[in-house]
Every structure is written in C-alpha cells, then in structure tokens.
Amino acid sequence: MRIVFMGTPDFAVPSLRRLLDDGYEIAGVFTQPDKPKGRGYKLAPPPVKELALQHQLPIFQPEKMKDGTASGILQELAPELIVVVAFGRLLPKEILELPRYGCVNVHGSLLPKYRGAAPVQWSVLNGDQTAGVTTMYMAEGLDTGDMILSRSVEVGPDETSGELYARLADLGADALSETVRLIAKGEAPRTPQDDTASCYAPMLTKELARIDFTKSAAxxxxxxxxxxxxxxxxxxxxxxxxxxxxxxxxxxxxxxxCVVDSHRLIVACGSGTVELLEIQAEGSKRMPAADYLRGHSVAAGSFLGE
Incomplete structure (x- = not known):
C-alpha cells in the first residue's frame, strides 16, 4: 500500500517507524516546519523529520494545508492512504477525500473522550485510571471521525503525562499496524462516535500549571x-x-x-497534604526536594503561593 504519513512530535515517531518496519511504501512525509529551539534559538527539525531523514523519505513542510499547495503535492504523490499522527494541522475536505482508502488518525485517547490537542495530559490531570489510543477515519470535525480500533492501558498512580505519553505512542503504533492491515483486507470496522460522551482536551498553558493549594491533595x-x-x-x-x-x-x-514540616517539603491542601519530592527553585537546577532543603531552610508555618 502506498502511504503518505503526516506527523510532527515524538508521539508520532513509533507509528512512522512501524509502517516502515511493516514494509509499506511511504510516498512522502508531511511535518510542521522546523522551529527555533534551545538557548541559541537555532532551527531544529521535528522528531518525525529526523526519522524521515534517516530513511531518505521525501519530506514536505508546508506552512498551511488549506491554500492548495499541500493538495497539489498530494495529488502528485497519489497515496492510497494518508496516516495522520499528532500532525497539529486540520486537513481540508479535498485532502480528506483524496486517497482511495481515506485518511486515518491515531489519537491519544479512548474516543469520544478527550478530543483535541492534549488528550494524554488531560487524562492524567483528571486522575483517570484508564487511558488509551483510538484509530479512526478522519472527518472534517475535530477528532469526530468513525472509530476503527481502541486499545487501553491502566494509568499508574504516580505516572506522569510524559511517561504515559511514551507508552501510548508505542501502543498507537501497534494499533496503527493492525488498522492498516485491516484496511488493506477490507475488514476494518467503522463505529460512529457518541458525540454526547465527548469532551475537549485543550492545549496546556503555563497559567493552567499554577498550583492551587485550596484544592484537594489528589x-x-x-x-x-x-x-x-x-x-x-x-x-x-x-x-x-x-x-x-x-x-x-x-x-x-x-x-x-502551609508548610507543615521543616525537615520535608510537606504542604497542606484544601483537604489532605502533599509532599513535594522533586523541585526546581528559581535560578537553580532540578533536584530532589531533600537535596534542596540541605542548603535552604523552609520553616514550618511558612506558605507557598501568592
């Protein structure tokens, strides 16, 4: 099967690698433009581009997807299937309808829950005990297409979104491999989403990351x-x-x-108490809180926050 792959961050890399390992013809890779990174703000390629370069795949980095340029390129590439994994751009109708087998997406949630840009992170923020991935046929709406396969995992009680993100990236590659195989055989299921069960997972912001200790410890x-x-x-x-x-x-x-222990960074919440284990003070390096307290005194009765 002749495939065009569209993806940008680390999450998409295992999926592209799996398609290559499965022996599919990758006619081209679409990814977002290189962006400044690091203290020197030098242009750095997205992770998907780095993998594509290693395999000498044709790479395309259009600024827009709706001005006709991408559509023209895709018509020349003539893919039978377009695979999209965390590409970060919506595809217009003319692209969605271009491939023989349509466009499929690997999404980092158990749809219809957590449509949007940050599904993995919001599953952790909301304390979900189960997360997963869904492959689906793409439609014009935001993550609204008919579902093909879903795969779930248990979320560890201390697992971070970064750790879960890495696990789901691999799980997504597994689900994609099976999805493409089923599509090629004409056996892929197609299950409409229940829109009434959907919720939105918007991009994270620094403001959202501010700790409100009036909330519960959980x-x-x-x-x-x-x-x-x-x-x-x-x-x-x-x-x-x-x-x-x-x-x-x-x-x-x-x-x-309120800090309730002068020997450990234990802070009271609206209900319950948390111990801060790994921190980074302003102007300092990331370190265990115990190491920080060896050189800095934080008295019991002092307060964190504004």
Whole structure:
C-alpha cells in the first residue's frame, strides 16, 4: 500500500517507524516546519523529520494545508492512504477525500473522550485510571471521525503525562499496524462516535500549571503529574518561582499552602497534604526536594503561593 504519513512530535515517531518496519511504501512525509529551539534559538527539525531523514523519505513542510499547495503535492504523490499522527494541522475536505482508502488518525485517547490537542495530559490531570489510543477515519470535525480500533492501558498512580505519553505512542503504533492491515483486507470496522460522551482536551498553558493549594491533595498531585514534563506545575516560595516535578500524598493537615514540616517539603491542601519530592527553585537546577532543603531552610508555618 502506498502511504503518505503526516506527523510532527515524538508521539508520532513509533507509528512512522512501524509502517516502515511493516514494509509499506511511504510516498512522502508531511511535518510542521522546523522551529527555533534551545538557548541559541537555532532551527531544529521535528522528531518525525529526523526519522524521515534517516530513511531518505521525501519530506514536505508546508506552512498551511488549506491554500492548495499541500493538495497539489498530494495529488502528485497519489497515496492510497494518508496516516495522520499528532500532525497539529486540520486537513481540508479535498485532502480528506483524496486517497482511495481515506485518511486515518491515531489519537491519544479512548474516543469520544478527550478530543483535541492534549488528550494524554488531560487524562492524567483528571486522575483517570484508564487511558488509551483510538484509530479512526478522519472527518472534517475535530477528532469526530468513525472509530476503527481502541486499545487501553491502566494509568499508574504516580505516572506522569510524559511517561504515559511514551507508552501510548508505542501502543498507537501497534494499533496503527493492525488498522492498516485491516484496511488493506477490507475488514476494518467503522463505529460512529457518541458525540454526547465527548469532551475537549485543550492545549496546556503555563497559567493552567499554577498550583492551587485550596484544592484537594489528589487534585494537586494530578496537576503535578499532568504538567510533567511541560509546562511543569509551579508555585511561589518566598516570592520566587518554584517548579514541582514530583509529589505524593502524605498524612497531615493545615491551612492550604502551609508548610507543615521543616525537615520535608510537606504542604497542606484544601483537604489532605502533599509532599513535594522533586523541585526546581528559581535560578537553580532540578533536584530532589531533600537535596534542596540541605542548603535552604523552609520553616514550618511558612506558605507557598501568592
């Protein structure tokens, strides 16, 4: 089968690799333009482009998908199937209708739950115990197409969104491999989504990552897990930024935001208490909270936050 692959971040890399391993002809790879990265702001290729370069695949990085340029390229490539995994762009109708077998997408949630840009992160933020991936036929709406396959996993109680993201990327590649095989045989199921059961998973922002200690300890823990590795949950310590990468729920009580132990960074919440385990103080490196406390005194009774 002749396939065009569209994807950009790390999440999409296992899927492209699996298609190559399965022996499909990859007619071209579409990915977003290179972006400035690091302190020097040098242009860096997306992870999918790096893999495509390794395999000497034709690479296309259009600024837009709706101005006719991408459509013209795709007509020349003549794919039988377009596979989209975390591409980050909506496809217009003329592209969706171009391939013989249509366009399929690997989405990082158990649809119809968590349509949108950050499904993996929101499953952790909301404390879900189960997450997964869904392959689907693409439609003009946002993640609204008919479902093909779903695969689920249990979410670990301390698992971060970054850790779950990596697991689901591999699971998505497995589901995609089976999906393409079923499509080629004409045996792929097609299940409409229940729109009444859908919810939206918007992109994360730094503002969303601010810790509100008036919330429960479970909610604070889920925020820390869900915002790791980006944009990272944060609060203020002595009026300076404090990023929190890891935490756990412990016994204790006190006013929300109050440090209740001078030897460990244990902070009271609206209900329950959390211990901050891995942090990064402003102007410092990321480190275990225990290491930070060896060189900095945080008195019991002091408060985190504004």
């Amino acid at each position: 909610e604070v823990l889920n925020l820390v897990r869900g915002m790791n590795p980006w944009p990272v949950a944060h609060t203020l310590l002595g009026g300076k930024l404090l990023k929190v990468y890891r935490a756990r729920i412990v016994d204790g009580s006190g006013a929300p935001g």
